[in-house]
Amino acid sequence: MSTPTLRIASASGSVTDRRHALAQLAQQDDIQFIVGDWMSEYNMTTRGGAKSNGDPTSSEFETSFMEAIEPALEDIATRQIKVAVNAGASDTKKLHDALSAVIRSKKLDLKVAWVEGDEVSALLQESVQSGVEFKNLTTGRLLSDWEFTPIYAQAYLGAWGIVEALNQGADIVLCGRVTDASPTIGCAAYYHHWTRENYDQLAHAFVAGHFIECSTYVTGGNFSGFKSLSASSVDLAFPIVEIRPQGDFVVTMQEAKDGMVTADTCKAQLLYEIQGPLYYNPDVVAVLDQIVIRQQAANRVHVSNVKSIKPPPTTKIGITAHGGFQAEVHYFLCGLDIAEKAALLERQIRHLLDESQYHTLKFRVNGSCSSNPSNQDAATVDLRIFAQSRSEEALSQANFFRPCTDTIMQSYPGATFAVDARQASPRPYYEYFVSIFPQDQMRHICHLPFKQQSTAIDPPNETVPFQHDQTSYETKSPYDLEVFGPTTRAPLGYVVHARSGDKGSDCNVGFFVRHEDEWNWLRSLLTVEKVRELLGRDDEGREIFRFELSQLWAVHFLLKDHLDRGVASSSTYDVLGKNLAEYLRCKWVDIPDKFLSRGRI
Structure with missing residues (x-):
């Protein structure tokens, strides 16, 4: 019993x-x-x-x-x-x-x-050779169109x-x-x-x-x-x-x-x-x-009250390939005219680089100078120059680090690069392709060395096909936001919790409120269009899926292919998508005063 x-x-x-x-x-x-x-x-x-x-x-x-x-x-x-x-x-x-x-x-x-x-590398190779196509769960691209050669696969x-x-x-x-x-x-x-x-x-x-x-x-x-x-x-x-x-x-x-x-x-x-x-x-x-x-x-x-459906006939598979090499150089900009200083430096460095050698080359300003800063660090931002290439030589000191730094004497006022240049040396990185693989083709085995025996584990007998795209919808019967009374412009995160994370290059983010009477406001406010507005320049027009968990007063969004190929190869700081929630919580919206009066999170 x-x-x-x-x-x-x-x-x-x-x-x-x-x-x-x-x-x-x-x-x-x-x-x-x-x-x-x-x-x-x-x-x-x-x-x-x-x-x-x-x-x-x-x-x-x-x-x-x-x-x-x-x-x-x-x-x-x-x-x-x-x-x-x-x-x-x-x-x-x-x-x-x-x-x-x-x-x-x-x-x-x-x-x-x-x-x-x-470990299913050999099984994947057999499937590919027999003409089976594998579709990327995040980008929708086919493995046969992938520009990289798989070297390892794990399901x-x-x-x-x-x-x-x-x-x-x-x-x-x-x-x-x-x-x-x-x-x-x-x-x-x-x-x-x-x-x-x-x-x-x-x-x-x-x-x-x-x-x-x-x-x-x-x-x-x-x-x-x-x-x-x-x-x-x-x-x-x-x-x-x-x-x-x-x-x-x-x-x-x-x-x-x-x-x-x-x-x-x-x-x-x-x-x-x-x-x-x-x-x-x-x-x-x-x-x-x-x-x-x-x-x-x-x-x-x-x-x-968790409901269930029979398992899928497939399971997730991660396919690894050599991506090439990557390196980065950092400059520090301080005070006024940050955007103009960054633009000048970018023009000068691109003039010295052979851009045809890189499949990724990005210049990004990270941070901002605060108004009337309290000290010099508060006025300093990081400009990151990030490059990836199939060729290690293209990222050598002579071909990448020196062109990035040799322009310093002709550049913006206060031009300073990070003197610790270890990240500027080429290092290998991997590309990652996420798909699904049939469970009945896998060799799931439990090894029991203490009994000197092994047992094969059967795949599920009854299955329901995997859904590549799940239900996405806007809220039913949204409220006119004016019915919630007077508002104050303030960060969303003063009254809304959020959590985000990664799956491949997809990024998900869920928002929820603490009080039941805030739910109708949240679900009416957070449309796909509103999330695109909050993303600002980070919105590149890719698909966004939305659904609600009404019992939790929560709205969830899945941002397709938002993380630039995912953790192993991403060119962003937020390679795991964990900070997307905190970014969106800091964006300003009109919040009803009666919610703000309860105290901020």
Whole structure:
């Protein structure tokens, strides 16, 4: 008989997360499972690229995971905690062997399984050679028209390899690239004995996994209401979900730690990285537009009413290619006439460069000089010259750095470039192509070395085709904004929360309000046209999809191909799209005075 006390903690949201979490959770908290994510689109490209290059210095798995788990192993063994993680990158078998060696050296009785099947380079090549076309999920372009040659491909696996490993007695399950939520889904399905057809339960576990996959993003990190945190907050608690047999769950966190779990932190995390009302996973599709998020008690938020659709026959695939090389030079401009100074410098440098050598060459002024600045730094802005080329020689010191800097004596008043020129040296970068791949062509395998056996994981039997373009709509029966009374011109973020993120080169951003009577104003204000207006010069006319989550008083927008090819190759500062929300929150709109009187976020 299943018990409703399942507690799963997240110990990592990225390769750069704080490494102490796993050991602390294993030692201090009343939990049965620990999950963690050390993967991202960026290290999928870099690890995969290094493997395809035969780089002998590359570990090909995420070493920071080893740093995190090694001090936790004794407590994991003593307290019989199960662990499932995304950390294998491009060589999960190598990670298994490394971790198993550490366990043996500590003389611990821990059984380690690993999941294979995410690396699909050979399968992709076979499909391409047989004439199958792959469409980019963000740009709509075909792989056959891509100007780059694939060198590595990795697909996102579902949770059932993890379930099989746990059913066979594994204590630790290592994955290379399952979906971010798959470890949580796998632990919940194993614990509650769900079948592959328990779609509503799986959909709830999927959303629970989404809440904790970014670790402290749901406990106050990356939160537009961060000023609500204690002034002394330095060590935010890592999150815990309690999942019931029916699927509904509570989000909570480590005790005696900084941070907070509120309905608003949960709403913000839900809106992060989704693409529409349908949230896709290889095992189930979660339907989000009627989800209910309710504050149950301090640092306890109950989540329910997640609907479901059968899984797609496909899963997401990331394809890596050598992009070439990139380099950048920075100049500093100060005080008056910033735009004119930047224009003069750009003309002079372009005159000295052979622009035919670069497929990307951008001059960008970042920041602005404040009015009557308080010191010189407040009056200084950065001009970034960013270039990419197929040729390393085109970005050599002689062909790029020197033409960019040799013009300094004839340029704008105060012309100064960054004397640390390490970024001006050519360094390789990767291009990334995101598409979908048939699950029934993949070789999803659960390896159980402690039993000297392996088990093939079948693809889903019943599926519903993947929707490339989800429902997009403007609000129904919008209000005339004048009915909300007198207004004051002020930043949108004074009364509106937001969260944004990346998927490939797409950028999503969700907005929500704190009070129910603000909802009709928000949904009436934030049209696609209004978002284009707020984007300003960053709007390049690409598609924008819009939908609403009325139960959350939230509006979500998906900006197609907004991030210039995505994190691995983007020419922008905001390569992950995380600052789009903060940019749009700082834009001025007419806000009803009665909302402003409640105090700003």
